[in-house]
Amino acid sequence: MKKSLLGALALVLLTALPAFAADSIKLGFNIPMTGDIPDVGESSKNSAEMLKKKINDAGGIDIGGKKYTLDFVYEDNESKAESALSAARKLITQDKVLGIIGPQSSKQAVPAGEAANELKAPMISPWSTNPNTTKGRPFVFRGCFLDTFQGPVAAKFGTEEFGAKKAAVLYDIASDYPKGLSEDFKAAFEKINGPGSVVAFETFTTKDVDFSAQLTNIAKSGADVLFTPQYYNEVPLIVKQAKSMGFNKPVLGSDSWGSGDLMGLCGDDCKGLFFVTHYAAAGAKGKTKEFIDEYTKLYNKTPDDVAALTWDSINLMLDGVKRMGPITGDMEKDRDALRAAMTATKDFDGITGQMSFNPEGDHDPVKCAVVVKIDDEGKFGFYKSVCPN
């Protein structure tokens, strides 16, 4: 009697589950909820929950005339590469998600991207800027621009905004990110202003605190602008020492300026300077402002770039879902249809800018960068957006 009852229950459940699943779209999140950067995981989840509630309250999304609700599965990758790999596998094979959002950092996104590509499940990393995440992987996308894109943007902005004909660069030669970015900036600036227009290309080594010799050369070189793609702990020293060397021209930075406590360390000296980044909360308009207001109301804090990029990445994937045609229930087929739909994304209007994917090559979005001006209160305010051309 008891056995048959259980059996009946199981039967009901088994038949009910797929029926329920058919009416919902299941997406997986591979995010760091514990580990070194739990804030990143929290921002991602906050954005996701907010979006899910918004869409489900409105009755779900419309695919081929049928409404589907959203079902999000969060998997913690502990900010570790191996955990990100197993989280990706679990989401794809056990949880049977249609697509994955995350991981956020390149350290986890590169290995997880390999797994997703092998298992043929679409994955989008909102925040990873390392080229290897998407390189040669048709199933892997990203929601932000590459490191290599910032150099040309900074070069263009410096030329147009300050009328700079000559530029100087100061960077840490022992660190990959500043080195790559500086070389990209130099190439782009010399393309605009002619060979030799980068008049000082000075280097230092990680942990250096004295840049007086380099800044002496830079001050004497007659550069109109100084580009320094360094981190928040080095920027204050560079800016202060540049001033004491008599260099009073603008200093321009990259998205690494936005991380950490730049203004706490730099104080008044950094006010009025510019840097290139993904998104700026202060001074945002339109859709971006709506998102910021809603997020702030819900979680009592300003969304950071992770939250904004995650929001865009989920929407980008959902945009693909809407265009992929009717859901067949055959996982392999549906995932491939989603990949094809996402690849065809054109002029997707996100809160961090418009995005398109090149039909050929890797799935790195063509999107505009934001130039932030540090205002007199030390806030990072939106100044203008600069697009690639």
Added chain:
Amino acid sequence: MLQSFIQNIFNALQWGSFYSLIALGYCLVYGVLLLINFAHGDIFMVGAYIAFYVCMLFLGKFGIIPGMPGWLVLALAVPLTMMLTAVVGVTLERVAYRPLRRKGVNRLYVVITALMCGLILEHANLALLGASRRSFPTLIPTTVYNIAGVNITNVKMGVILVAILAFFFLRFVVVKTKIGMAMRAISYDRFAVPLMGIPADSVIVFTFVLGSGFAGLAGLLFAVTYPVLDPYMGALIGWKAFIAAVVGGIGSIRGAFAGGFLLGFVEIMVVAFFPSTLRDLIAFTILLLILSVKPTGLFGVARRTKI
């Protein structure tokens, strides 16, 4: 070109001042105890942090006392930082080095202990205050003087001046005073001196007070010049200052002073005229050459044993 060169001379004088001030501390302790106090770079770091908290206190950031003007804070911070850092140095001596010395162990063990003490200071700081960096407050606004195309700031002149004054003061203490004579005597024969009625332990404590006090002063000036503090700031500069002291002739005040400035000059000039990646390569090759020609360093005298 000439302007750049003169500018870089001032840059080098400033950078060399820090090496010199730290090297003087190495040199004092080595001169008296023949002990290489590898914790010295970290005492310098502790000095910078002490200076930070002293300044924040006097600026009224903790609310205990009302805020004071920057110049007064600096004037008060200098003696207070030196004293408090000296307390840290003496504590290390009492807790770590003296018990070992009493047991009469080989000096090698004391040197290893010093290394460990340095690591303990670094990581205690990391554990207590966290990895986030501190921003040293601006006490006196930086004024840039442009003299014939050469930019000199008030801070830069202050640092160079203090380093020179510190050298003359320490040299006066060691050469001209009675306690200086006692220090030199202990260095000459540690076992005979107590028999002459000289309290060796007090003299050693005094040596640590001097050495650590000047490390604290260096820490304060460093924080004023490079206002971002982190727990590992003392390690690398400490080792380099030690090398500077050895090249100058460890145990000689003049040697430490000259060695510090020499290293500062070489580093700045290499960066000014070559790619910065060559800095340490060229700098230490030059120092190595000096040592191979004159193993006792520029001003050193031959001793029986060295570590």
